[in-house]
Amino acid sequence: MIKRLRAEWTSEELQKLYEEPHNHWLYGRGHGLRVQFTQVIAKDMAREVNATTVADLSCGNGEIAKVLDLIEFLGDYAPGYKYTGPLERTLEQIPKVSLYICSETLEHLNDPASALGQIREKAEGLVLTTPINAWHDDNEEHYWAWDREGVEGLLTEAGWTPNVFAVLDSTVFNETYTYGIWGCK
Secondary structure, rough: EEEEEEOOOOOOHHHOOOOOOOOOOHHHHHHHHHHHHHHHHHHHHHHOOOOEEEEEEEOOOOHHHHHOOEEEHHHHHHHHEEEEEHHHHHHHOOOOEEEEEEOOOOOEEEEEEEHHHHHHEEEEEEEEEEEEOOOOOOOOOOOOOOEEHHHHHHHHHEEEEEEEEEEEEHHHHHHEEEEEEEOOO
């Protein structure tokens, strides 16, 4: 199941919102653990696709991609990287890569299906994380809620084959989200 939660923000609103890259450590234990779990899956997927390059164009502090020790193409909506601005635009600026990291981004995009298709054209492997089953998410930055099947439907439609899946439930720490983490080829 997939549910649209709210309307898209304007470009001006997004520029104000993302003046600085995201720092996941500010948002609790669950966010920190999600990054660590994602790094483990990213290392596995890098081996799976014999990766030499990695891209993450909504990388925040870049901590997930940097642990892989590959040639990096990093960017963010916030300034400070070579590739800055909306994901849909920065994806056009990078070369094809072995592995793409899309962590806590899909739920922020107006057209997640299209973005997954664009990423598919650029990458051999994908690591994706997003909240799942967040049907009453009050984070105004999140446009979408979905369950595992909804995300896997989007992935399949874009040409990805999910072959790794993990769940991290941060609600045990009195935090908001259960995270789905996928590795895809």
